[in-house]
Amino acid sequence: MKLLTEHTILEWLESVKDPEVPVLSILDLGIVRKVELINDPINPFWEITITPTYSGCPAMDVISTQIRMILFANGISNFRIKQVLSPAWTTDWMSDAGREKLKAYGIAPPQYSASGKDNSKVVCPNCGSADTTVISEFGSTACKALYRCENCLEPFDYFKCH
Amino acid sequence: MDHLHNYLLHLADNALILGHRNSEWCGHGPVLEQDIALTNISLDLLGQARYFYQYAASRAGAGVTEDSLAYLRDTREFKNFLVLELPDSDWGFTVLRQYLFSQYQYLLYEKLVDASDQEIAAIAEKSLKEVAYHVRWSKEWVIRLGDGTTESRKKMIASWNILKDYVGEFFIASDEEKMLTESNMAVDPVTLREKWISLVNPVFEEATLEFRLQKWTQQGGRQGMHTEHLGYLLAEMQYMQRTYPGMEW
Numbered sequence: 001m002k003l004l005t006e007h008t009i010l011e012w013l014e015s016v017k018d019p020e021v022p023v024l025s026i027l028d029l030g031i032v033r034k035v036e037l038i039n040d041p042i043n044p045f046w047e048i049t050i051t052p053t054y055s056g057c058p059a060m061d062v063i064s065t066q067i068r069m070i071l072f073a074n075g076i077s078n079f080r081i082k083q084v085l086s087p088a089w090t091t092d093w094m095s096d097a098g099r100e101k102l103k104a105y106g107i108a109p110p111q112y113s114a115s116g117k118d119n120s121k122v123v124c125p126n127c128g129s130a131d132t133t134v135i136s137e138f139g140s141t142a143c144k145a146l147y148r149c150e151n152c153l154e155p156f157d158y159f160k161c162h
Numbered sequence: 163m164d165h166l167h168n169y170l171l172h173l174a175d176n177a178l179i180l181g182h183r184n185s186e187w188c189g190h191g192p193v194l195e196q197d198i199a200l201t202n203i204s205l206d207l208l209g210q211a212r213y214f215y216q217y218a219a220s221r222a223g224a225g226v227t228e229d230s231l232a233y234l235r236d237t238r239e240f241k242n243f244l245v246l247e248l249p250d251s252d253w254g255f256t257v258l259r260q261y262l263f264s265q266y267q268y269l270l271y272e273k274l275v276d277a278s279d280q281e282i283a284a285i286a287e288k289s290l291k292e293v294a295y296h297v298r299w300s301k302e303w304v305i306r307l308g309d310g311t312t313e314s315r316k317k318m319i320a321s322w323n324i325l326k327d328y329v330g331e332f333f334i335a336s337d338e339e340k341m342l343t344e345s346n347m348a349v350d351p352v353t354l355r356e357k358w359i360s361l362v363n364p365v366f367e368e369a370t371l372e373f374r375l376q377k378w379t380q381q382g383g384r385q386g387m388h389t390e391h392l393g394y395l396l397a398e399m400q401y402m403q404r405t406y407p408g409m410e411w
Binding site: 052054055056057058084085086087088089090135136137138139140141142146160162 | 195196198199202203204205206207208209210212213280283284285287288289290291292295298299
């Protein structure tokens with residue numbers, strides 16, 4: 001029997017997608033902070049540490065359930081899902097692959113470091129123009145804002161820096 | 163119950179009650195984008211309330227859950243600021259209250275990030291980023307409407323005339339706050355007053371509104387002495403759990 005490693009579990013978790021942005025896995029988003037085998041002498045178990053994106057994000061409950069299901073489906077029942085709040089989630093943790101996937105999906109990825117100043121131009125994911133205008137600070141989900149491209153005139157979602 | 167429990171409920175109730183008030187706009191916002199913006203803010207507040215309730219419930223033990231704290235307490239047990247339970251008269255009132263409270267909440271969380279209680283510090287750190295967004299959004303609306311049309315300006319002045327009697331409650335330290343501040347688990351709100359005024363003042367100026375924080379203020383929310391409006395709010399919010407106790411989705 002193949003020995004179960006942290007790496008294998010991470011591979012499984014890669015298939016868990018954000019229900020509201022289904023091109024991104026929870027690894028792309030930086031929601032999974034750690035996968036660790038806790039060597040409890042009586043009852044060793046895997047600890048999956050996750051952190052919420054936004055406080056009220058309804059996707060978090062779905063994500064926890066999906067993690068549970070994928071582990072059960074792979075015959076793992078000795079695990080715990082631990083939620084941590086600190087350090088607070090930031091879009092800086094989003095992987096480069098995640099950013100590319102977002103762009104291909106038509107959502108402008110976060111375009112600068114969340115810790116930096118937030119006045120650089122958001123680039124249109126459709127035509128690449130930087131001539132864009134914010135329509136609303138809040139978009140269809142907590143993590144997005146609504147923009148319009150002045151060049152190709154398409155409206156688009158922008159994944160906010162956070 | 164102990165001081166920390168009361169303090170956690172105060173922080174949670176503030177977020178829950180304003181979140182609920184804002185959620186009443188769902189489907190009624192002036193334009194779709196702003197309807198969505200306000201419900202997003204409600205969601206953030208609800209999430210923050212849940213963290214504080216969950217923490218309070220974990221300390222309280224025996225049968226206390228985040229749900230029992232939100233749905234099974236009566237008006238006299240709620241500890242939110244009075245201003246947050248006031249019914250919305252119009253959009254101007256909603257955005258002005260949001261701005262005044264978010265600006266206060268921002269200064270509070272900024273300090274709570276360094277609280278000696280790690281759980282409170284973590285919740286504050288998480289929430290601070292969201293509140294920064296609420297401040298930015300509501301501030302723009304205050305300026306737009308205050309310095310807007312004759313009608314919008316009139317409504318903003320009328321809103322401030324109501325709100326000015328309540329916002330002073332932000333800066334009155336409760337007994338538990340005084341106790342907890344000693345061990346750096348809470349922030350003495352008196353210390354936030356000057357900073358708050360210095361941030362709100364220029365925004366009012368830009369909005370061409372007159373800002374003067376009077377000494378006298380309505381108060382009592384933290385002691386459970388509420389306006390008549392909270393009962394109606396809770397009646398709607400708690401209806402399901404009161405009618406079908408223990409019901410789940």
